Amino acid sequence: MTEAARVAAAAAAAEAYPRIVAALIRVTSDWTLAEDCAQEALATALTRWPGEGVPGNPGGWLMTVARNRALDVLRRATIERRKLRELAALRASAEDSEDGEGFEETGGGEEGDPMDDRLRLIFTCCHPALSPEARVALTLRTICAVPTADIARGFLVSESTMTRRLTRAKTKIAEAGIPYRAPAGAALEERLPGVLAVLYLLFTQGYNPGGEPAFAEEAIRLGRLLARLMPAQPEAAALLALFLLQHSRRAVRRDAAGNLVPLERQDRTRWDHLAIHEATDILSGLGHVGPYALQARIAACHATAPSVEGTDWRRIAACYDDLVRLLPSPVVELNRAVAHGYAFGPRAGLALLAGLRAGGALKDYPLLVAAEADLTARAGDRERAAVLFREAAARTDGEAERRALLERAAEL
Numbered sequence: 029m030t031e032a033a034r035v036a037a038a039a040a041a042a043e044a045y046p047r048i049v050a051a052l053i054r055v056t057s058d059w060t061l062a063e064d065c066a067q068e069a070l071a072t073a074l075t076r077w078p079g080e081g082v083p084g085n086p087g088g089w090l091m092t093v094a095r096n097r098a099l100d101v102l103r104r105a106t107i108e109r110r111k112l113r114e115l116a117a118l119r120a121s122a123e124d125s126e127d128g129e130g131f132e133e134t135g136g137g138e139e140g141d142p143m144d145d146r147l148r149l150i151f152t153c154c155h156p157a158l159s160p161e162a163r164v165a166l167t168l169r170t171i172c173a174v175p176t177a178d179i180a181r182g183f184l185v186s187e188s189t190m191t192r193r194l195t196r197a198k199t200k201i202a203e204a205g206i207p208y209r210a211p212a213g214a215a216l217e218e219r220l221p222g223v224l225a226v227l228y229l230l231f232t233q234g235y236n237p238g239g240e241p242a243f244a245e246e247a248i249r250l251g252r253l254l255a256r257l258m259p260a261q262p263e264a265a266a267l268l269a270l271f272l273l274q275h276s277r278r279a280v281r282r283d284a285a286g287n288l289v290p291l292e293r294q295d296r297t298r299w300d301h302l303a304i305h306e307a308t309d310i311l312s313g314l315g316h317v318g319p320y321a322l323q324a325r326i327a328a329c330h331a332t333a334p335s336v337e338g339t340d341w342r343r344i345a346a347c348y349d350d351l352v353r354l355l356p357s358p359v360v361e362l363n364r365a366v367a368h369g370y371a372f373g374p375r376a377g378l379a380l381l382a383g384l385r386a387g388g389a390l391k392d393y394p395l396l397v398a399a400e401a402d403l404t405a406r407a408g409d410r411e412r413a414a415v416l417f418r419e420a421a422a423r424t425d426g427e428a429e430r431r432a433l434l435e436r437a438a439e440l
Contacts, residue, residue: 046171046172063170068097164230166198231271235274262318272307273303296334296335304328322354341370341371395420
């Protein structure tokens with residue numbers, strides 16, 4: 029395959045795959061058929077494009093091939109004529125696709141319904157009737173076309189186990205009659221946080237030290253799609269900004285040996301400054317204070333500071349004060365304590381941590397002990413800090429995190 033064909037195939041897959049799958053699911057109500065036909069279209073492209081050349085509209089070409097494959101399957105299975113007529117109607121939107129014409133960006137729904145098919149698919153995959161883990165896995169498989177084996181590896185289960193989970197999720201959608209649509213009005217306001225939470229979990233699955241990096245990339249791609257499809261929802265844009273800011277440090281979060289590199293030791297010149305600039309542009313246009321917007325502004329303070337010492341910690345502490353009111357949780361309280369420790373002195377942070385410890389919600393949480401160790405070291409008690417770092421290392425499950433914590437203890 030020529031490099032041009034490979035690049036075109038990859039770009040077309042990323043852009044067109046969710047549109048194709050969503051359109052075919054809407055018409056056939058068969059998730060597996062839609063995914064199989066979309067995958068076959070991509071395989072056909074990889075076979076034909078090197079010799080025939082890349083079509084002017086790769087996405088439309090893929091839609092045509094996938095639609096025709098679905099028609100063949102449905103004819104052979106003698107599915108009711110109504111579905112065949114509806115599926116054939118897709119021909120009008122792709123009839124000139126091989127010449128680069130006729131394929132529209134927005135998928136059609138019922139007559140008079142302007143809702144994009146991809147948006148319907150996102151909300152269906154993220155339906156609250158499914159477990160959070162199933163929502164993330166189904167989103168990866170159906171919208172992002174991530175192979176089941178890769179999803180299984182990210183969740184630390186076998187491929188057969190993940191296949192069964194995906195099958196159960198699709199079966200539940202069918203048996204429970206979960207509607208293939210995005211809600212409107214007040215219902216949209218209620219459901220959107222759940223969709224954003226799934227994308228956040230997907231990003232975290234790839235961003236964590238032991239995670240699957242490709243998952244973070246897929247979360248960013250879906251974040252872009254959601255922000256584009258829902259421009260009136262500021263939290264969707266804020267979540268995209270948060271992803272970009274966090275992911276901007278991906279190249280320097282580990283050293284050559286795979287060890288975690290703490291923020292204060294990272295080479296900031298190697299951060300992705302284009303991503304940081306894009307994110308800060310998004311935030312500058314948001315006159316909105318929501319949980320993701322606050323987290324993104326905190327991340328922006330870190331991303332735009334010249335050093336840890338030069339970070340605007342008081343602004344970060346103020347953002348955490350607001351965040352803990354909007355999204356009260358022990359983990360947010362922990363981050364707030366650390367921010368106050370840097371903004372107002374380590375003893376201020378330790379006082380907040382003491383209250384958090386007394387509450388007991390995070391009594392076995394290694395990051396609580398690590399935060400106490402860091403603030404204790406900054407307060408001057410190096411011996412006690414070393415003991416706490418070793419305690420945090422003993423509690424953590426991740427090998428990279430354990431090595432980093434033991435290294436801090438050894439330094440003290």
